[in-house]
Amino acid sequence: MRPVTVGIIGAGNVIWAYFQVLDRLIPRGLARMGPVCARRKEIWQDLQTRRPGVQLVADPIEVLQPDVDVVLIVTSPDSHSSLVRTALEHGKHVVVEKPAAATRCEALQLAQLAREHGLHLMCAPFVQLAPTFRALWGRIKEGAIGKVHSARALYGNAGSTWARWYHDGSVGPLAEVGIYNLKSFTAVLGPVVEVQSAETLALADREIDGQRIGTMGTDVSHVLLRHQDGAVSSLVSSHCIQRYRRPALEFYGTEGTANLLGDDWDPRGFEIWRNSAGCWEEFEPLDPTWLWTDGLAEMVNALREKRQPLYSVEHDIHLLEVIEASSKAARERRAIAVQSRFRPLDLRLGERQDRHHLHDHTRPANEQ
Numbered sequence: 001m002r003p004v005t006v007g008i009i010g011a012g013n014v015i016w017a018y019f020q021v022l023d024r025l026i027p028r029g030l031a032r033m034g035p036v037c038a039r040r041k042e043i044w045q046d047l048q049t050r051r052p053g054v055q056l057v058a059d060p061i062e063v064l065q066p067d068v069d070v071v072l073i074v075t076s077p078d079s080h081s082s083l084v085r086t087a088l089e090h091g092k093h094v095v096v097e098k099p100a101a102a103t104r105c106e107a108l109q110l111a112q113l114a115r116e117h118g119l120h121l122m123c124a125p126f127v128q129l130a131p132t133f134r135a136l137w138g139r140i141k142e143g144a145i146g147k148v149h150s151a152r153a154l155y156g157n158a159g160s161t162w163a164r165w166y167h168d169g170s171v172g173p174l175a176e177v178g179i180y181n182l183k184s185f186t187a188v189l190g191p192v193v194e195v196q197s198a199e200t201l202a203l204a205d206r207e208i209d210g211q212r213i214g215t216m217g218t219d220v221s222h223v224l225l226r227h228q229d230g231a232v233s234s235l236v237s238s239h240c241i242q243r244y245r246r247p248a249l250e251f252y253g254t255e256g257t258a259n260l261l262g263d264d265w266d267p268r269g270f271e272i273w274r275n276s277a278g279c280w281e282e283f284e285p286l287d288p289t290w291l292w293t294d295g296l297a298e299m300v301n302a303l304r305e306k307r308q309p310l311y312s313v314e315h316d317i318h319l320l321e322v323i324e325a326s327s328k329a330a331r332e333r334r335a336i337a338v339q340s341r342f343r344p345l346d347l348r349l350g351e352r353q354d355r356h357h358l359h360d361h362t363r364p365a366n367e368q
Helices: 015-028 041-050 077-089 104-117 131-141 173-189 295-305 313-332
Strands: 004-009 031-037 070-073 093-096 121-123 148-156 192-200 205-208 211-214 220-227 232-238 249-253 256-263 266-274 279-283 359-361
Touching: 004 015, 004 295, 015 031, 015 295, 070 077, 070 295, 077 093, 077 104, 093 295, 104 121, 104 313, 121 295, 121 313, 131 173, 131 256, 131 266, 131 279, 148 173, 173 220, 173 232, 173 249, 173 313, 192 313, 220 313
Parallel strands: 004 031, 004 070, 070 093, 093 121, 148 232
Antiparallel strands: 148 249, 192 220, 205 211, 220 232, 249 256, 256 266, 266 279, 279 359
C-alpha cells in the first residue's frame, strides 16, 4: 500500500507539533508530505530552512491535489469551516484543529457533507486517543471509584503574544483551551444536558506582535455542567492564568477518587483512591511519547488499516453546542438546556497496556 499523502493548510506555531507526527510516520513508509499552504510568504524562508524540501504554496486550493489523501487544517479558527467544506468537496479526508466550526449548525452541515462523500472529518482535541487517559477511562467505567457524582478541571494560559484571534472575541477561553477538559469530561461522564456559566474580563488590553490591542469578549470562564447520567462537573478556563499546579481532571465517586495528572493533552499518569484498598494507587503514563497532535497519526493509520478512526463527530458537535450554551448562560445569567446527544466511544485498552502499574502507597488519613 502506498503511503498516505498529507497536505497542510496553515503554517502557524502548531504546525511544528504536527511535523513531529509526520516525522514518525514518514520514515516507516506510512505517510508522505504533500503541499503546505503558507499564505504569508515572509515565513517561507524560515520554513524552507527548518524543513528542507517542503513544498510551499500560497493558495489553499493548491493543497488539494489529486494524490493528497488527508488535508490537515491548522489556520485561525474563523477560517476552519470554509476550508473544511472546500477540502471535503474535493474528496479529501480532513483533520482540523479546534474548533471545527464557529457554530453547532455549521458543524452539522460539515458532518453531513462528510457522510455524503464517505469521508472522515476528525476534529481536535484528540484527548480520547491518549493511552493514559484511556486507561483511566477504563478504570472509572469498571467501577473502581463507584458511581461518579462530581468532577472538576482547570486549564488555561497567560494568553497569546502572537495571535490576535485569541483576544478579539471570536474564540473564548472555553472554546480555545477549556475544550480539552470539556471533551475529557464528556468522554467519561457522557453528554451534557444543562449548563450554567459565569465569565469576566481580567485584562482589558494586551501586547501582541509588539502592539497594544484591546481585549474583546472575556478571558475567564467558569462553567458548571450537569450530565445526562446525573454527575455534575465544573470547569475553569482562562487566557489569564499565569501558572497552575493541580491534576488535569478530578473525578469523585461514591467509593473513591481518580485524578489524571499533568494535562489531558499531555497526561503524566493517574492516581486512584479506592476505599476497598485504603491507599493511593499511582500509574505512570502508558506512552510518554504520545502527542496532542496524534489525531493525524490516528487518521493515517486508520486509512491504511481500512478501519474507522477512533473519533465521534457527533461528540465534537455536542461540544460546540455546550460552548454556545455556556456563552448564553453567562449573558442571561440562567441555566441553559443542551439538546444534542452522542453515543460515547468505547475507549478500552488491551489488558497488557491497561495494567501498566507504577507503585502503590498509603498516605495518612489527614493527607488524603
